[in-house]
Amino acid sequence: MSSLLATSIQVAKKDLRLYFRDRTGVILGFLLPIGLVGVFGFVNKMAFGSEGGLSRSTLWYVDEDESEKSQQFLASLRTANTLRLRPRSDDPAETRETLEDKLHDGEAHHCLIIPAGFGASLAGGKLPPLQMLRDPGRDLEGQMISIGLLQGLFAAAGTDSSHLLTARALQLAGLPEAWNDRIQQVSRGFQTSVELLFQEAEEADRRPPSQNQGAEPPEQSTSSGPDFLSIMNGLVPVDYTDFAPPERPKMLSYFLAQSVSGIGVMMLMFGLIACASMLIKEREDGTLPRLMVSPAPRDAYLWGKFLFALIIGAAQLVVLFAFGNLVFDVDVLRDPITLGVVSLAVLVAVTAFGMLVAAWASTIKQAEGVSTLVILTMSALGGAWYPIQTIDLPPLASLATHSTITYWAMTAYQGLFWHGKPWTDPVMLRSMAVLLGFAVVASIAAVWFYRRRYAGRRPA
Amino acid sequence: MTTPTVASTPALLTVKNLSFRYKQQVALREVNFEIDSGEIFGLLGPNGAGKTTTISCVAGLLGQYGGELAFRGSSFRPFESSGDRQHLGVVPQDLALYEDLTARENLEFFGGLVGLRAGDLGQAIQSALILAGLVERADDRVKTYSGGMKRRLNLAIGQLHRPDLLLLDEPTAGVDPQSRNHLFEALERLRQEGRTIVYTTHYMEEAQRLCDRIAIMDRGRVIAVGTASQLADQAGIPGADLERVFLELTGRSLRDG
Incomplete structure (x- = not known):
């Protein structure tokens, strides 16, 4: 028994030592719950805090x-x-x-x-x-x-x-x-x-309590009556x-359309981060250095991962929307061109973000920590869990929501599923332009980190 | 100290005053040597001598080094130039294979990266499978292979496109005697084909058996270059075996990198 305990303690000590060796990963691990509590507290306060529990x-x-x-x-x-x-x-x-x-x-x-x-x-x-x-x-x-x-x-x-x-x-x-x-x-x-x-009630209030005995109010009627x-x-x-688009399905509710889009965007982000993390795994497995010494252009490996994640993401979206269509009557194929264009903009933005995380992180633990923090924060602030668009936020909070990929993805998908807008509608074009802007900025940053970390600027 | 080979035609690879540091730690201090076409050149040294760093600079994995590299007399910058990397084949010390792919799929992928296409690729894959002795298991996933089979595949991938210079970084680490012998035979075959090979190791018998010339490295420097007998002469113990020469030149204290 003492041997079991001693060995267990030894194993725990070793694991603790390994755990704390990746300092960035540790910081992210502790920052994650603090960050999430902060974000949810902030959003809930904005939504409900000052109004007695009602939005x-x-x-x-x-x-x-x-x-x-x-x-x-x-x-x-x-x-x-x-x-x-x-x-x-x-x-x-x-x-x-x-x-x-x-x-x-x-x-x-x-x-x-x-x-x-x-x-x-x-x-x-x-x-x-x-x-x-x-x-x-x-x-x-x-x-x-x-x-x-x-x-x-x-x-x-x-x-x-x-x-x-x-x-x-x-x-x-x-x-x-x-x-x-x-x-x-x-x-x-x-x-x-x-x-x-x-x-009578006011007069009764003014009388001593002893004089009010027996003056109980009548019991509430339990009989059924009008609605x-x-x-x-x-x-x-x-x-x-x-005012509703004529082609909107009768069974579709605003919150259902919002849920399908919101959960879809959030899960897409989680999925693509996992794909992008394969870059880190390749380095840890030793295959990336072998790729680096081949005569092929080095940036091609980053873009190859990008393309892979894009394809997987597209497949995830197809499955998700097919499910939404079959089970919840979200008519996703009402406007297939707009669905395709919007999904492409969302996929490109989310994938670029995934590549940025993968290129920045030096370990899988770091990638998982920072991506969970950022994805859940963006999902909460951007309206993936509840329609943030219905909440009147102060300027700073509004800026925060508008700074998330999720917000613009939700705006575009809700524009399609709920409002029936075509991709040429100004609201849709603006959303897609912002998403592509996110994609460009994240891609530039991802390439910079990738070259710095993986392409030999310093020992990998 | 260095003893560059005197040749009428430029050496295949010239390494001149190569220096490199990892942050505060100096890894290479003005390393000099030349490698001629068709020879197997050994880089021998204790742990931390700078062998892998030298290979990494030549392979183009590290870019911010001091000194110069030349290939057939022309400036050689493999870190920046994918054209320069086309001359190289690299067999890394760690197994660099996709374990969930088959040997054939690994060869197809890496062959594609070095520019082999269609018929050429198919032919190169078949030759590589023969070289590695993996024809029978070509369509099995690599994760089902033994350590020796993986090592052989690792070598086969590096030489797939018949590079002008093949860099092998301790290719026999953790390999059983049978697989090691098979690797040696494969390298002998490559030598007979006229390939030029840089071979890093800290196994004396490997260096003595395979290498035409050997550079002994220690603490980031090349301390002697030559054939085994030339090295023995340089160490002042003519006729001694390589292990004795090595210990004489590098000392007996432990090296911890």
């Missing part, structure tokens, strides 16, 4: 009424804790046409039109009709916007809001519109009753106009 939904608007009531309504929407109203009060106003463009480009998913006559309608004791241009696949944001509109309308309608909205709720629950006057009477009576109830969620969503009368 706000961006709502664009145009005020065609420009009345006191509409201003009041908008002021209230600005304070709603589920909304982020755009444009900001000091930004230039939008028009219906510019909002339609934003919807088309994917910059907006819900755009509120406050039509002329909004204020007059509210002043006349009626719930005014609103218009909403929306991307119909963004259900989650739609729910949050409904809550925000309700809050806003409460504030804008003032004391009349409760009976207006109660009447609307009863209509939605099934009472015919012809009964509107009766509904108004009942809702006004209900409002009076509620006010009396609050008065209150849909009633709540419909309380504010909104005419919806849907």
Whole structure:
């Protein structure tokens, strides 16, 4: 037993000595968890930290009424804790046409039109009709916007809001519109009753606790009734106009399209790093020096690895998208040319990044450490795990997200899968140009490191 | 001390004042020797003498050396020039093979890198397999080979394109007597074909058996060059065997590189 223990300790000591000999690898090993915790903390704080655990939904608007009531309504929407109203009060106003463009480009998913006559309608004791241009696949944001509109309308309608909205709720629950006057009477009576109830509660608060015994509130009813969620969503009368590419599959949701693209890009990066690490393995196995002494151009070995990784990456993408197509109804072949062009840009950028890591690292441990750190950071910041585009980030954080390959890859794939954009669309061209820019910069750096480390500038 | 061979035609390879340092450690100090066409030239020395560094400079693996190299009298810069590297075949000390490929696939790949194509490549592969004694196992994966078979394949790849100068860096390390003998026979065949070979080793009997001339290196310098009998004369012990000459010239203290 003592021999077993002594030998185990000896083996552990040897392994520790080996482990700490690669100092860069050790630093990366410790830096990795710290870096990841930092990145996730940062992103979560940006997304949810200051807003009570909720992410706000961006709502664009145009005020065609420009009345006191509409201003009041908008002021209230600005304070709603589920909304982020755009444009900001000091930004230039939008028009219906510019909002339609934003919807088309994917910059907006819900755009509120406050039509002329909004204020007059509210002043006349009626719930005014609103218009909403929306991307119909963004259900989650739609729910949050409904809550925000309700809050806003409460504030804008003032004391009349409760009976207006109660009447609307009863209509939605099934009472015919012809009964509107009766509904108004009942809702006004209900409002009076509620006010009396609050008065009683305030008086009870002022009494000593001993006098309140036996005054328990009634138990909640457990009987099934109307669908209150849909009633709540419909309380504010909104005419919806849907903007979606006609060829988008009905079963496809925004988050599903986002997941397929995001996980695909992240796994592609992991796969290509592994391919690129073969360069290090060749050196460790002794085959690389043999290649270096052959008369073939030395840079060709780096580009050969690049080509290999590109082919493997393309095969990975084909398998992934085929799976997404079959199982999740992401119609990947809707526009095969755009899919091919976008995928090529993504592959080139990711492969160049993989080559850079492989050329920089001197051991496989270093390559694995730095690539895990960078890939997970880029995935979190770039929106591979959740739609970072829906979060309004401060300038520095926004710069960080825009500095990742993942962000531009996600923008291009979402442009294709969700918004149905062709590769010639400016948004797509910009994304692909940035990806190719990444590829050029990473390739130059990779060649520099490769020549320095492998092509004899110093002993390999 | 050096004794360049006097010849009417320029030597195949001339190494003049070759120096190299790894950071703070000096590996080569003004190394000089010449190699004539058709000879097997031995680089003999204890561990850390600078044999592998010399081979690496000549092979083009290391570039920032001092001194000059010349090939048939013309400047030779294999580190920078792929054309200069075309003259060379290199058999590295470590086995440099793709173990998951077969011998034939390894030969095809490395043959392609040295510019062999189609019919020439097929012919070269067949000759190499015969030289290595691997015709029967040509289509087996290298990882199934014994150490000796891998060593023979390592040699076969280096000479595949019939280079003007074949550099062998301790090709018999860790090889059983049968495989070593087979390697020697292969080298004898190459000598009969008129190939020029640089052979580094620290086995005296190998150097004595194979090499026409030998340079003895120690602590980054060439301390003697000549045939075995010339070296014995230089050491002041005429007729002595190479091992005794070697110890006389390099001393008996341990060398740890």
